[in-house]
Amino acid sequence: MMTYIEAKEKVTYLLDKIGDRTFENEDKKSVERLYREVLDEELQKTSCRDCYKDALLEINAYLIKNNSLKPKRHYKLKNGVVLQLFGKSQVYTNKNLTDEVAEAYLKEFPDQTGIFSRLPSDFDVSNSGKFKNKK
Structure with missing residues (x-):
């Protein structure tokens, strides 16, 4: 289980690291995990070139707006x-x-x-x- 601070640090690290480059496999796995932990959803994998960057920006926007992880749902x-x-x-x-x-x-x-x-x-x-x- 990831904390808000851990998630924010990982997002910041990935945003700084990636820049205009493409994601490596390890980075993609990190984004998938962040998406699951922060937004309580699975990242829908597509052939989109920028889907991982978009997902990372979505995660970052959620963290900035809410200052927390999305509550885990039972349903x-x-x-x-x-x-x-x-x-x-x-x-x-x-x-x-x-x-x-x-x-x-x-x-x-x-x-x-x-x-x-x-x-x-x-x-x-x-x-x-x-x-x-x-x-």
Whole structure:
């Protein structure tokens, strides 16, 4: 688990080191790890020449704006899934989904666990969406 200070130092180091050069494999792995640790997301690898630089700038912007790492979520939707609670106008994607919203949705629709790519370890799929250690 990386701290905010460690992440900021690594980003600063990579930004200073890279400049206009391309990323080496070790640097790419560092950016992927930073993306996962800071933004709680996986970096989508493409053939884009500048995707790693763009990702590093995105990480840096997040750290500057928030002065922290993104809180780790227990719930994550599968790619492309948009969630909307019945009777509500708000829609949710992985960008704005909170654990509270995901839990409310699964209480109402316990058979919909398949739309999530990440569930808490204490979530009991076989027990109508209840948590194993909660009553």
